Amino acid sequence: MxxxxxxxxxxxxxxxxxxxxxILRQKGTEFAHSGKYNLHYEKGxxxxxxxxxxxxxxxxxxxxxxxxPSFDESIPGxxxxxxxxxxxxxxxxxxxxxxxxxxxxxFDDGPxxxxxxxxxxxxxxxxxxx
Numbered sequence: 353m354x355x356x357x358x359x360x361x362x363x364x365x366x367x368x369x370x371x372x373x374x375i376l377r378q379k380g381t382e383f384a385h386s387g388k389y390n391l392h393y394e395k396g397x398x399x400x401x402x403x404x405x406x407x408x409x410x411x412x413x414x415x416x417x418x419x420x421p422s423f424d425e426s427i428p429g430x431x432x433x434x435x436x437x438x439x440x441x442x443x444x445x446x447x448x449x450x451x452x453x454x455x456x457x458x459f460d461d462g463p464x465x466x467x468x469x470x471x472x473x474x475x476x477x478x479x480x481x482x
Contacts, residue, residue: 353432353452355452356451357402359451361377364402365377368402371475375401376453377453378454379445379454380454381473384420386419387421387474387475389421390419392479396480396481397409397480397482398423398479400453400455400476400477400478401477402448403453406427406430407427407431408470408477412424412425420456420472420473421477422471422472423469423472424466426446429449430450431446431449431470432449432452433445436457443457446458446470455472457471458470
């Protein structure tokens with residue numbers, strides 16, 4: 353896939369550090385209940401941890417009791433959806449539309465009116481307070 357922000361894997365690794373690189377560039381997952389934004393409910397915007405693109409508003413965040421930050425919608429046009437058939441499952445991966453950074457997955461089991469649950473790794477985002 354082509355994204356507006358293009359860097360070599362060495363540049364990404366140097367900028368992100370090993371753990372964020374594993375999540376954002378190698379499609380890793382952090383352990384459930386380990387991320388700093390899982391139970392975080394300040395007002396503001398969650399931005400891509402690789403490029404800073406605003407992705408989710410705090411008013412779309414909810415506690416899904418799944419161990420990862422959950423949102424019921426993204427900021428329009430900021431997230432790309434990719435069919436993921438790894439690990440014997442069919443899921444929808446979500447990535448930053450600006451740099452291709454792996455954010456997590458979106459599921460159709462959300463409890464809000466959107467019916468969506470964007471399950472996001474805390475290490476894939478940064479929070480900008482309102």
